[in-house]
Amino acid sequence: MEYRFVHHWNYELGEQEHATLEAAISLTSKARHDNFLHEVGVFIAEHTGALYVLIGLLSDDNQHITTCIFLKNKKVVDNFTYPLQHTPCDSVLTQKFCYYPFNVSKNFPEDAELQELNIESYLGSIFLSEESEPIGLIALMDAKPLENPAFSEHLILVLSPAIEEELNKLKSNI
Template identity: 65%
Template sequence: MEYRFVHHWNYALQEDEHQILESAISLTSQPRDESFLQRAAKFIATHAQVQYVLIGSLSEDGKEVVTKVFLKNGEVLPNISYSLQSSPCDSVLTQRFCYYPDNVQSHFPKDIELQELNIESYLGSIFLKEDGEPVGLIALMNDRPFDNAAFAEHLVLVLSPAIEEELVLQCHPTL
């Protein structure tokens, strides 16, 4: 899987954040099963202090996301599928990373889900297969600005290779 540098922030990790990243690395090295994506999402939600975490795979035609994990306040919600068109997740696919610190709804007025969930801030990152093609994405969302978006991105990027591997196994078991 591709390693992506954190290049969006001029940010020095705090001591407790180093420990959290070490715990994230430990999580990726544990034996994995079908609950890994849920454990990773809960870990991110807790330590990035975000209201919503969504991990999803792309549909065959690449026009929709099918959630594998969808959390609100650490609780698992039913999985959904939704159109990428006119959503910040569509920007994630083209830019590989997307961050809206506030007022995300005004940037995507046709995204009804953002309005229904009362989303104010959004951070998303792409997941890639070994050939560099997108396999899915992660979205962190809040009804207020993020407490520490730089650390949230660090956390997502540390967990990305393991999440990518799991998505590939679940969505494309022959790869």
């Protein structure tokens, strides 16, 4: 699959980050199961420190996202569908990657969920179908700036092919 432009962060991976990326590769090589996206979401939350992790499928009309997994503090929250307009997720679809280190809720005042959840920072990346079309996205959100956004982006890129496979399976079953 084709991948998008990677931001060139100015940092070097430490030993722990290398170990985490190795664990991510191992996770994607295991046999898949129905809870794979949950397992990946928890893995991402644990290793990025993000308060919220959302993995969602894009609607056929590209106007809504339906969450496949939504975690708060590594705990599953009920799935829901939300409109993309006036959200940072809409920016992800056009830019393929977005990072708002602070004030994301102020930048998107019409996004009521950001306000309710008191979201300060947001990092999102697009997922692609087998035809290299947008199929879904991931968003890491927190009430404070994300601890290491550069590493978070690298971790998402390592996990993206496996997540995309799962989203493609889900989409084909709809």
